[in-house]
Amino acid sequence: MTTPPTAEIPTQYDPAATEREWYSRWLAADAFKADPTRSRRAGGDRDPFTIVMPPPNVTAVLHVGHGLNNTVQDVIIRWRRMRGDETLWLPGTDHAGIATQNIVEKMLAREGKTRFDLGREQFVARTVEYVADTGGAILQQLRSIGASCDWTRTAYTLSPELSVGVREAFVQLYERGLIYRGHRVIHWCPRCLTSLSDEEAEHNDEMGALYHVRYAVLGEDNKWLTVATTRPETMLGDVALAVNPTDERYASLVGKRAILPIANIEIPIVADEYADPEFGTGVVKITPAHDANDYEVGLRHALPMPVIMNAEGKLENLSDAGERVPPELRGVDRFKAREIIVGILKESGALVRTEPHQHAVRHCYRCGTVVEPRLSDQWFVRMNELAAPALEGVRSGRIRVLPERWEAVYVNWLEGIRDWNISRQLWWGHRIPVWYCETNGCVTVSRDDVTQCATCGGPVRQDEDVLDTWFSSWLWPFSTLGWPDRSDVDLQAFYPTDDLITAPEILFFWVARMVMAGYAFMGDAPFHTIYLHGTVRDTNHVKMSKSLGNGIDPLDVVRLYGADALRYTVIAGMGMGADLVLDPHDLDRSFAPGRNFATKLWNIGRFLLTKVGDQPVAPVASITDSSLARSDRWIIARLNVAIAECDIAFGPARPSSGAWAPTQVHAGMRLNEYAESARRFVWNELADWYLESVKSRIAAGGEDGDVARAVLVHAFDGALRLLHPVIPFITEALWQRLPAREARDSELLCTAAWPQLTPQHGDADEFERVRECVDSLRAMRAEHAVPPGRMVHAVIVSTRTPELYTTEAALIGQLARATLTVGGRVDGPAMHALLPDGSDLVLSLGGLVDIEKERKKLEVELEQLEKQLGALRARLANESFTARAPAHIVDAERTKETDWAARVDGLHKKIHSLGAGH
């Protein structure tokens, strides 16, 4: 790749042009394309590193939550790419059964139609068409924030390839006895007309009412049992009243019968543990078909289970209901029916009283409709057996959960796991691979389509239902790599994957289930790290969402400030697992950190590259230590520190053995710390100090000028490499303009190597004295309100390193706008006021007066430290302490003792040397 003349660097950074150019060059170079043959697991020479993208809904458009999630993934994947791994970031979309179906249904509603008007086949065709037209737009949008996915492997949960996996998984589980047909009360959404899993029915606390209704006891004049209920609309489905067996108040009534109001039928009074004597009146009505608990009671007492409400939530006499629902209530919606029933009860005197009552109500997670418990037939996955290895995986350290606190949530959920209802009465999704024989009713579960009954050859009919969307996404880490074809080279090269990066909201829906599926179908965990990042919120801490209108469109941010500004802002602004607060009404302010930094970096590059010029520079390693200036050694050391800090912030990419060591399990993934370390280096060290300090050397040219150019390029090259994962576009654009050096390791920064530490010999800290000196002089100037244009004269009195100040006098003078005299004496206090004639100002630094002061300070410090050391030694000498305390504590205290003793020693020496200079 050619290096354009630096003179052509535009003064203004143009994000749009830069991003367009470099993204297409990366793609043209296949920089993001994973090569399975290079993975060690497939005989290659590189460690594989894989992230599967949490697939957004196929109909989704990019919002800031996606922006955050995918930026985090991209930072990690770019980091590993630079570290030399064979990286695969696998993108894709989820068909999102219920969500997508809702969207198409809404479109139809605008045409005045329902899905039933179209019929199943046409409706699905219509949805396919819609998805083909507009679906997957989000994947295009991800390119504009710089996502370095392997787009050649883009997957889709409803694609033919992945659908093979879905059937395989269903059949395998069925054959292992882990899938069964169950008749029980499930969560039902009367609007979506489908069942939901427990996770899909969300709790919300709501104010409702507790209605106290009395039921006459049969054969006992004027005896009543009062029941407290929140859902009187279901009472027509009552089949019993229950009291606690230990409840003496009602002991005599157990076995008798009561009259169900309105329906006027007799129901038994039973004793069951489920009734809580403390709650309400201690009497509970039992409605088995419309309450999960009541269903259990119904089973225990062999009660009938009349269904009095239809799929749409309207009262109706269905199975076993007889004539329970009177004509005037038939076809009435459940909430309207509640009003009417309460009215009737009030009129008849059966309603004793009504009290306000707060309780949790479940809602459909897709449309918000209040969920109705409903007795029906569904397919379930038996979860206990699947959960065991998923628990063990985390407990053994095979998988880590970050931040740590989510591990307990994960464990808690798996320990109390319940069977998973996987059938949905929808049309959009994977049809359940079960066929029923029309003749003998026998059931065939098959990987391939079945056209006739295997036993009698009669006609068959496929189950009408589709599978829960999550039944396909839980297979994602391996279905996207070719499973069930176990010989697929991608599967061998990249499974198990490495990090799973997502928001905590889908920990149960998706993450935990993927772990279970990984063990169940692949025999191993699907990843070793679960990283759960925070949520983007507005200034009121409300989660950003399109529907609430408080969202931020990442593409707006890209348009205004560039993708790098967006990326840097979200990465630098978010501690591990912490939420990110942004103001949707003030993008300028919200994204100032990224925008400012991007501009600054561009200007640093522009200036630096102009100064350095086009001529090749020598590698820093080839420069002898004696040729390096103090500032050279310092900036090289600072780069080393920055590299080390970034490495620590990222932490280990994978466990060194099969499981995470206790010392590493919670290390790393501090992306904000990584970003801050890199920013500090390039801005506060390279730009603020080093760049300023080499101006004159480069202007002077010669051998020293070349050394400065070489170090400048070295330091900037290191900075660009460090920053590339978080701000890929600017860094790539600038890196390409660095003057040619030997051993450039890559045509593109995105595939170049992560920086290595530079070996150092000389004292890198001497330049700190220069900085301190300049800082002091600047502070003095400000204190004395010296006009900026005015030179001052400074006298530096140094008893320790006069040579340092002599050789650096010109530099210090330049940085602090001062002329310097090194040596000589200044009497009295160190700081002088303006000279009487106002013509000049003399500032002095490091005078003898300060030495006295410093000495006193050190002596105080020494005294304190010696006292502390004494206390520590006393503790260590105390036998009961060493016996009682755990070994590692004692060891830590011993280490501390050594450290402190060394510090005491150092202080003694320092004080001594001050005295010597006196």
Add this chain to the structure above:
RNA sequence: GGGCGAGUAGCUCAGCUGGUUAGAGCGCCUGCCUUACACGCAGGAUGUCGGGGGUUCGAAUCCCUCCUCGCCCACCA
């Protein structure tokens, strides 16, 4: 009802296993358009680290307790 998290500068937050003077960004004040950058430069102010107790030579950091927010889970009708 159970569990978890947060409360540190005006705002948003870092501060890892207790150890010199508690940090950053944004905002604010003063002065500068110093031929890379005003999306900048130089200097500066601001914190009884939620309250109270305790452990320790030493606590923002560990323990107890209280207060205020937030989140997750949950079959008390």
